[in-house]
Amino acid sequence: MERWPALELASTIRHDGNGGVADDLATAQGTTRWIHQQAELLPGHVDVAELTAGEELRSEIVGLRRAVRALFAQAVSPAPPSRADAHRLMPVEQALAHLNAAAAREAIVPQLDWPTSGTPRTEVLSTERDASVRLIAALARAAIDFLSGPQREQLRACNAPRCVRYFVKSHGRQEWCKPSCGNRARAARHYQRHNATTARELPGS
Template sequence: MSLTLDFVSTIRAERSGQVDRLADPGGLTAWARERAAGLDVDPGFTATPELWAETVRLRQAVRALFARAVAPEPPSRADADGLPGFAESLALVNARALAAPRAPQLSWDGRPALVTVPAVPAGEPERLLGALATDAVEFLASPERIRLRTCLAPRCVLYFLKEHPRQEWCSTACGNRARAARHYREHKK
């Protein structure tokens, strides 16, 4: 899964209801530590309340851009009514990507490999937000964007990449839930 899809999927639906993996600074700390290398942060990273608030704000901006990208399909039901405006979201994502730009570099440990590193000195908060914003920009500008969909299953709030022309759901479980709900609607009296 791409970092961007993983980032917007920190809001998800589970049996207990909607869950936000970034509900507080501790949630961001755990999530970022699991992805430390991709986010250019130390494995012992700890989120401050200010960075947490900025990260959640960036996530909402990326989700607003995802909502625009899947149109005319409906956006995710998780936050469709609470998303910031498109122009504001675009400006925020672009500003965050510029604040801590990343650059491709060639690494050569036995064989050549592409690595992405900070292009300018930046603190850990700027690197984290810059990595998230840059990945969102690269994803939304890539051909992958045309495969982006909103899961249509009841209660699901995820975005996913369509792998098959007839795919409507993010997972088999969501497909089963949608078919069961349709069967129930068709057969209830």
């Protein structure tokens, strides 16, 4: 299954398995763990192997996530957004400004590399030495690419009970982010139909 950095960032808010919502970025330690898990998705010039998140970097990533989730909510509209933060979304104009400003924090220059006996490829040069800035800018640019690309049209908020994830629809009939959510949604619908039928059959109803 294809992974997108923007979707990975949005998915750091998730169902905790007990009816509540978990936040993978709630602590600096959790943020560091998440950053290292994204290493293979980031551009080659963004090396996070030795990066440890402090409170400032954690706060910056959380702020970027707020902007991304607000724009995800805009992308799925008029369908409802994720229930996790539907009541406190950042205004769209503010989210756009935040995302673009984050992307602009690192100046990068694409360079063409063409080995004598190889295939041409693009490399990116950056004069930014701060790994934290490179990370924030890379995550923001990844979100821009995601939201301006074809996958935006397939973005959905999972409406299964208790789920708060966004996902990219991979086939025409997909309604939920994963099979377990589909099972939960079908069970909930069956329960509701059963209760409605029982209520109609009760004396006096």
